[in-house]
Amino acid sequence: xxxxxxxxxxxxxxxxxxxxxxxxxxxxxxxxxxxxxxxxxxxxxxxxxxxxxxxxxxxxxxxxxxxxxxxxxxxxxxxxxxxxxxxxxxxxxxxxxxxxxxxxxxxxxxxxxxxxxxxxxxxxxxxxxxxxxxxxxxxxxxxxxxxxxxxxxxxxxxxxxxxxxxxxxxxxxxxxxxxxxxxxxxxxxxxxxxxxxxxxxxxxxxxxxxxxxxxxxxxxxxxxxxxxxxxxxxxxxxxxxxxxxxxxxxxxxxxxxxxxxxxxxxxxxxxxxxxxxxxxxxxxxxxxxxxxxxxxxxxxxxxxxxxxxxxxxxxxxxxxxxxxxxxxxxxxxxxxxxxxxxxxxxxxxxxxxxxxxxxxxxxxxxxxxxxxxxxxxxxxxxxxxxxxxxxxxxxxxxxxxxxxxxxxxxxxxxxxxxxxxxxxxxxxxxxxxxxxxxxxxxxxxxxxxxxxxxxxxxxxxxxxxxxxxxxxxxxxxxxxxxxxxxxxxxxxxxxxxxxxxxxxxxxxxxxxxxxxxxxxxxxxxxxxxxxxxxxxxxxxxxxxxxxxxxxxxxxxxxxx
Amino acid sequence: xxxxxxxxxxxxxxxxxxxxxxxxxxxxxxxxxxxxxxxxxxxxxxxxxxxxxxxxxxxxxxxxxxxxxxxxxxxxxxxxxxxxxxxxxxxxxxxxxxxxxxxxxxxxxxxxxxxxxxxxxxxxxxxxxxxxxxxxxxxxxxxxxxxxxxxxxxxxxxxxxxxxxxxxxxxxxxxxxxxxxxxxxxxxxxxxxxxxxxxxxxxxxxxxxxxxxxxxxxxxxxxxxxxxxxxxxxxxxxxxxxxxxxxxxxxxxxxxxxxxxxxxxxxxxxxxxxxxxxxxxxxxxxxxxxxxxxxxxxxxxxxxxxxxxxxxxxxxxxxxxxxxxx
Ligand SMILES: Cc1cc2nc3c(=O)[nH]c(=O)nc-3n(C[C@H](O)[C@H](O)[C@H](O)COP(=O)(O)OP(=O)(O)OC[C@H]3O[C@@H](n4cnc5c(N)ncnc54)[C@H](O)[C@@H]3O)c2cc1C
Ligand code: FES
Numbered sequence: 001x002x003x004x005x006x007x008x009x010x011x012x013x014x015x016x017x018x019x020x021x022x023x024x025x026x027x028x029x030x031x032x033x034x035x036x037x038x039x040x041x042x043x044x045x046x047x048x049x050x051x052x053x054x055x056x057x058x059x060x061x062x063x064x065x066x067x068x069x070x071x072x073x074x075x076x077x078x079x080x081x082x083x084x085x086x087x088x089x090x091x092x093x094x095x096x097x098x099x100x101x102x103x104x105x106x107x108x109x110x111x112x113x114x115x116x117x118x119x120x121x122x123x124x125x126x127x128x129x130x131x132x133x134x135x136x137x138x139x140x141x142x143x144x145x146x147x148x149x150x151x152x153x154x155x156x157x158x159x160x161x162x163x164x165x166x167x168x169x170x171x172x173x174x175x176x177x178x179x180x181x182x183x184x185x186x187x188x189x190x191x192x193x194x195x196x197x198x199x200x201x202x203x204x205x206x207x208x209x210x211x212x213x214x215x216x217x218x219x220x221x222x223x224x225x226x227x228x229x230x231x232x233x234x235x236x237x238x239x240x241x242x243x244x245x246x247x248x249x250x251x252x253x254x255x256x257x258x259x260x261x262x263x264x265x266x267x268x269x270x271x272x273x274x275x276x277x278x279x280x281x282x283x284x285x286x287x288x289x290x291x292x293x294x295x296x297x298x299x300x301x302x303x304x305x306x307x308x309x310x311x312x313x314x315x316x317x318x319x320x321x322x323x324x325x326x327x328x329x330x331x332x333x334x335x336x337x338x339x340x341x342x343x344x345x346x347x348x349x350x351x352x353x354x355x356x357x358x359x360x361x362x363x364x365x366x367x368x369x370x371x372x373x374x375x376x377x378x379x380x381x382x383x384x385x386x387x388x389x390x391x392x393x394x395x396x397x398x399x400x401x402x403x404x405x406x407x408x409x410x411x412x413x414x415x416x417x418x419x420x421x422x423x424x425x426x427x428x429x430x431x432x433x434x435x436x437x438x439x440x441x442x443x444x445x446x447x448x449x450x451x452x453x454x455x456x457x458x459x460x461x462x463x464x465x466x467x468x469x470x471x472x473x474x475x476x477x478x479x480x481x482x483x484x485x486x487x488x489x490x491x492x493x494x495x496x497x498x499x500x501x502x503x504x505x506x507x508x509x510x511x512x513x514x515x516x517x518x519x520x521x522x523x524x525x526x527x528x529x530x531x532x533x534x535x536x537x538x539x540x541x542x543x544x545x546x547x548x549x550x551x552x553x554x555x556x557x558x559x560x
Numbered sequence: 561x562x563x564x565x566x567x568x569x570x571x572x573x574x575x576x577x578x579x580x581x582x583x584x585x586x587x588x589x590x591x592x593x594x595x596x597x598x599x600x601x602x603x604x605x606x607x608x609x610x611x612x613x614x615x616x617x618x619x620x621x622x623x624x625x626x627x628x629x630x631x632x633x634x635x636x637x638x639x640x641x642x643x644x645x646x647x648x649x650x651x652x653x654x655x656x657x658x659x660x661x662x663x664x665x666x667x668x669x670x671x672x673x674x675x676x677x678x679x680x681x682x683x684x685x686x687x688x689x690x691x692x693x694x695x696x697x698x699x700x701x702x703x704x705x706x707x708x709x710x711x712x713x714x715x716x717x718x719x720x721x722x723x724x725x726x727x728x729x730x731x732x733x734x735x736x737x738x739x740x741x742x743x744x745x746x747x748x749x750x751x752x753x754x755x756x757x758x759x760x761x762x763x764x765x766x767x768x769x770x771x772x773x774x775x776x777x778x779x780x781x782x783x784x785x786x787x788x789x790x791x792x793x794x795x796x797x798x799x800x801x802x803x804x805x806x807x808x809x810x811x812x813x814x815x816x817x818x819x820x821x822x823x824x825x826x827x828x829x830x831x832x833x834x835x836x837x838x839x840x841x842x843x844x845x846x847x848x849x850x851x852x853x854x855x856x857x858x859x860x861x862x863x864x865x866x867x868x869x870x871x872x873x874x875x876x877x878x879x880x881x882x883x884x885x886x
Contacts, residue, residue, distance in 0.1 A: 127625070130625065201623075202620055240838065324646075478616075483617070
């Protein structure tokens with residue numbers, strides 16, 4: 001058995017920032033990650049990170065934009081704190097070594113992003129996430145900590161309402177181990193692989209969220225799923241908003257810049273949910289293109305000219321050429337909305353505290369909530385750093401006075417037993433077939449536009465998959481790097497989280513932010529200005545509701 | 561995109577090896593109908609889903625940004641997620657998929673990257689600050705776009721290891737840091753925030769910088785166009801300019817340059833002494849004797865070539881401070 005003061009699960013930006021904060025607070029820290037830290041999905045973020053540092057901009061406007069963007073479901077105390085931390089956070093990352101793009105005067109370069117009042121998105125070419133992840137890992141590398149690289153979390157041990165540690169296994173040997181901890185921080189990132197078309201990596205399977213949920217942690221606002229309007233048609237790879245920020249625009253099959261019908265003022269720079277729904281509507285009403293991968297619209301950047309495209313939008317050029325065989329300098333890029341960001345997650349306050357003592361969460365796995373019903377581009381990288389740090393500080397403070405954790409041999413057996421059973425079956429369900437069916441189900445019944453009948457059917461199907469998962473079978477018998485086993489583990493997590501999404505969406509009989517019910521098209525503040533809280537029971541999620549914190553901004557209709 | 565896509569029947573010969581079970585590696589053949597622009601990674605994942613879930617590989621982002629899926633495709637080290645099947649079939653008739661080289665195979669296409677990361681750690685991959693010049697309080701360091709340009713493409717590195725796999729110097733000398741670590745070193749040596757430029761150059765010279773053979777295979781392999789071999793060349797230049805000859809490699813380069821300036825041709829015996837010192841001369845005496853037997857003129861100092869004044873002019877021009885700011 002291993003023992004640590006603080007165990008951070010996940011080594012993306014949130015996990016690394018949490019680890020650094022806990023180390024700086026004097027605790028002994030271990031990081032557990034199924035990927036090498038530099039391979040975390042944070043590295044895929046392209047567009048940038050928000051901070052109101054420009055002379056014409058202000059923290060107040062950033063707060064207001066975030067509150068409004070959240071469709072008034074964001075907690076305003078958390079949003080205020082968050083936006084005030086933005087400037088210092090970006091400066092800190094610069095000091096850690098991040099190589100940002102610069103303006104002619106040597107300052108941090110900024111670009112315009114959807115839903116923002118001013119150009120306030122600081123970037124590093126179109127690989128901001130990679131630049132931040134490198135800077136963070138370089139800084140963290142100067143500290144002492146234990147790294148469990150390519151280890152998978154499988155269980156969280158909670159006794160008498162307190163976290164005692166985790167169970168995880170080493171991919172390279174297949175060995176399980178109990179890792180006792182006074183405090184645990186979950187920073188395992190998103191679960192976009194619930195959907196078929198997603199901008200998220202294959203590894204984004206919500207493991208930490210599902211494991212915490214299983215251990216009794218409360219999840220918040222799971223029904224709020226953001227779709228990015230411009231995912232590459234076939235692969236779902238993201239074409240950044242930066243493309244539109246730099247002057248690109250969307251056109252339908254009739255050659256119309258259709259955004260003028262949906263957001264007459266800001267057009268293509270409207271907030272993501274607005275643009276996504278516009279594209280779905282265009283295609284549904286017959287004004288889109290169609291092809292073997294379904295309906296789509298065109299994103300055009302050709303008019304910006306080769307030089308500008310190749311210097312400012314390099315990754316987009318590479319993506320289009322390498323993954324779709326399209327040259328954006330001369331051809332339009334076929335796009336359709338794909339799942340992009342999960343507003344929901346493990347419910348926390350602004351210190352990363354969850355409903356379980358000693359359990360903390362941060363980053364996309366958590367829900368504070370600052371994004372409310374809809375996240376603004378550039379706010380989530382910032383969230384990983386701001387609340388990663390807070391969670392690290394809080395976990396360190398808790399660990400300093402928490403009693404020594406108590407783990408038993410039975411904890412390991414309980415965690416390992418089901419996985420061993422999967423491998424000893426001679427007949428059963430194939431994990432990748434279950435995953436494909438789940439993704440098709442969620443895509444069809446619980447994506448951008450929702451209604452009661454679809455959600456009920458979606459729920460029925462997800463539950464059928466859950467029943468089938470009980471008979472899942474791992475064919476591969478090797479202990480070394482068994483991807484078949486991790487596939488099974490991950491699809492189990494995806495199924496649990498899908499159920500929470502669908503149940504939350506079915507219950508919320510209104511439309512708000514990214515949650516669009518065609519049968520309840522209006523926002524309903526009287527009934528629904530509240531957070532959905534979900535707790536696991538053997539019969540599925542049990543829902544309750546919690547208040548939204550207001551400070552200074554009264555709800556208004558959200559128009560762009 | 562509006563027409564139904566045509567597919568090709570592609571043959572994949574995939575390296576399979578589980579050291580805990582198998583006596584020796586083998587190749588397993590799979591066939592699959594795929595549209596030609598299908599990435600090799602997608603094809604391998606389809607094989608996993610439809611034919612053989614035990615086929616083992618690393619992958620995550622499927623968009624050439626996480627660096628997980630580097631492997632050899634038809635002998636070239638590259639990312640499976642951005643290598644399309646069609647051109648490989650056209651070129652080679654089939655797609656041979658193998659693990660990266662220079663790293664032990666853990667299983668099938670998954671290699672042990674521990675040595676690669678150790679080399680990365682060895683170059684002190686973090687800013688080293690001068691306590692006398694702390695970072696400006698609460699504001700970002702000022703850095704001009706030109707200073708950012710000076711990093712060249714090194715910030716694009718995704719640490720996939722393709723360059724490490726392609727590098728013959730790593731194969732010959734596992735102590736060589738390899739292209740990725742050296743490109744990373746360059747990134748710190750040009751960073752205006754870092755205060756240890758000189759020290760870094762000095763420390764990397766023994767058994768580091770000069771082992772590079774200048775074959776440029778790393779640059780050919782790099783999926784992100786980081787061009788490690790060019791940055792290694794830059795590091796060599798900076799090391800020599802900053803410190804003169806501290807190493808056999810740099811002394812060799814300097815001796816070479818001085819010989820040509822002096823006579824217009826190499827003065828071979830002198831070059832050995834310049835490179836390896838007197839001790840080196842003694843050490844290489846046996847070889848020297850053998851060469852002398854075949855080529856007695858080797859010990860004579862060659863005559864100056866005609867037009868040495870033109871050579872001198874070239875040197876003068878090169879000695880002038882570079883205006884492009886490197
Ligand atoms: C394509 C794309 C572009 C984006 N662009 C932007 C942008 O421009 N601006 C912006 O603000 N936001 C952007 N986002 C969102 C933002 O990148 C993410 O919200 C953020 O990076 C999430 O960071 P994280 O640290 O929470 O999780 P991640 O970076 O996903 O890290 C998760 C970590 O958890 C580990 N892990 C997962 N499961 C387990 C397990 N079972 N056991 C052990 N470890 C585990 C992983 O190994 C990984 O280290 C983008 C997202 C995508 C997908
Ligand atoms: S899967 Fe990430 S680089 Fe290929």
